[in-house]
Amino acid sequence: MSDSDTVSEVGAMETAVQSAVSAHSIRVVLQSAVIEVSALSLSDLPDLDEEAQEDWSALSACAANIAPLLEQETEDTHELRNLAGALRGYAEMLSESVPSPNAALASAIERVLEGTAEPALSGTAGDAEAVQQIAQITGDPGFILAVDDREENRALLARYLTRSGHFVVTAPSGEEALEMLSNADVDVVLLDRMMPGMDGREVLRRIKAEPTLRATPVIMISGEQDMQGIIECIEAGADDYLFKPFNPVLLQARIKAGIERKQWHDREQLYRDQLERNERFIRATFGRYLSDDIVTEILERPEGLELGGDLREVTIMMSDIRGFTTMSEQLPPDRVVSMLNRYLGAMTDIILEYGGTIDEFLGDAILAVFGAPRRHDDDPDRAARCALAMQAAMEEINCANRKDGLPELAMGIALNTGNVIAGNIGSERRSKYGFVGHAMNVTSRIEDVAQRGEILIAESTRNALGAAYALGESRDVQAPGIDEVLVVHPLEHELP
Known part of the structure; x- marks a missing residue:
């Protein structure tokens, strides 16, 4: 924001910065007001109700506190405006609580209001108009x-x-104010700019630097009317600025505006929090049925729900537990489910770790794809390393099975690289993110001939690998339904 913009904003907030009168002139008008208030006692005011008596006591105490300070030859106009603001404020409240005062009280109130109504002190409207x-x-x-x-x-x-x-x-210092703000949800802060120790500008800076407090409206109040100080506060994030003695109409209006801003912010934050909770729920729920990448694709791109797809080169992985059908017939259903969940849980973690997309579980079989919906330059290598890690994890799975009296498992894995159509397949009422194409059928045929503990990779995957791997003896496969002879290679381990 340029200096001219800042000055313009300040001008809109306070119609004009009035010229300061001399400290001597302020002392004179305050002394006159204090003398008249001090000349009265509560016994001179017999008709005041309880609330009015409290207001008078506050005005009288304020005048008594101010009197010795006015005897000092101070040139601190900020402090004098502080005193004028306090005296005027109590007089205004008393004027409101006693609409028909006796002559002595009316004279004292009038003297205070007139003495502090000099434009350089307040520039306020008349009292009756202000109350209205x-x-x-x-x-x-x-x-x-x-x-x-x-x-x-x-x-x-x-x-x-x-x-x-x-x-x-209330807080008497910047340090105590920050402590209170850290423990309470405040709607508006009224902050004196000139304070000993940590002044208002530093308190303001710390409030606006703290993410949890930044949205709290801060109204600066000061007896100093220097333009540079106002600009510094506005640039530091002050939401408004009032001069002492403050205009009660402006104060009330600006507090109302500040509360409304805070309420809008709180409602927006609540709405954002609800959206985040809903998204976490969706991710947690649907992440159990779809891969994280697919859930992200749907949440971040609404068009991702549309039916259709695009052509992608991917590396397809199919794995299957050898002899699982026979084992499942010999075990109670709950034991079968326990054994299968242990296996699928471990394999899922490994596939996701290497960036694969799990398309579906077919009983004990897993179909995963590397390269859609999220693509990596090294998808074939990711698939190869993932397959090796899956076979290595079987030892730990079987160790747990042995402890639970469950049979040991062995799986075969097939990898094949080729073009598929990747996208939403189905109808408007029921669809899934899936893959179709000749490469899917080829992978299935290779997986059929993979032996226990074996990883078979197609020639296409071998050619796509970027790293070096130890391969077993190649062999030809004549798969049903596929005209060409498939050349496959056992994948043994990655070379250093």
């Missing part, structure tokens, strides 16, 4: 964190916002 405008600003209550090093400012914000229906917590 506030009444028109309605929204959901929020959880507000008010951060200010001065106790009277924290108390004022807490009292004012609590009356507006919000739940308010």
Whole structure:
């Protein structure tokens, strides 16, 4: 964002940055207001109800705290604006809770409001108009964190916002504010810019740098009206900026806007979380029936559900347990299932590890493909190494079978490389991602003649391999239904 854009944004947030009056002028108007408030006691105000008495006590205590500070010849306009803001805020609340004050109270309230209404201090609308405008600003209550090093400012914000229906917590320092934010889900942060120790700009920077807090709206509040400081806060991620003494109408409106932004973000985050949970469920559920690559293809590409396919060169693997039908006839069904699940579980992990796509289980047989839907430059080698790893895993499987009193298993594996049509096959109501083509039939015929513990690879796969492997003696196979003679090679191991 350019400086001109930033300045424009600041201008939209606060219609103008007013010129500061001298610290001496601010002290004069504050002293006049404090003197008049201090001249009254609660006994001079007999008609106040309980709420109004609390407001008067707060205004009186604020004036008493301010009085000695005004005797100091400070030129810190930020601190003086802090004091003016606190005094004005309590006077406004008292004015609202006592619509028909007696002459003494009315004079004290008027003096405070007039003394802090100088445009350089607030630029606010008239009090009656402000109260009317506030009444028109309605929204959901929020959880507000008010951060200010001065106790009277924290108390004022807490009292004012609590009356507006919000739940308010306060923090006297940046460190405590960050600690609270780490333990609570806050809707809006009201952050004093000028604080000892960790100032508001550093707190803002840390909030916006933390992923879990970044979406929390932060409204900066400051008595300093320098443009450079405003620009720095906006660029650091501040959502809004108010000057002390703050305009109650603007504060209420901006808190309402901040709460709404936070609610929209929370709803969007909830929606994203639900989508992620649904996707994890879909992956976990359908991943048991389809390979991860196929599930990803469907989820990430809606057109992946359309019927049809494309021509792919793939390496096809078919494996089968030798003599399984006889074994299954001699064992109870639960023992057969236990033995088969152990075998298929181990083989599945190995195939997926090498990037293969499991097309289907046919009883004890496995049909897998390397090269679709995800293609790798070394798919033939992946298939070869996968087959070797599968045969090597049989020793561990048989060791477990022996412990459970189950028969030992031996399988034959066939590899063949060729062109197939890969895609969604079936109807609109029922389809599957599968493969069709002459190469599939050839692989099946090779697998039929593979012996126990043997890996047979077709000539096409041998020619496609990139690495070096030890091969056994080649042999010719005349397979039923296939005119050509198939040349196959036993795959023994990969050469170093």
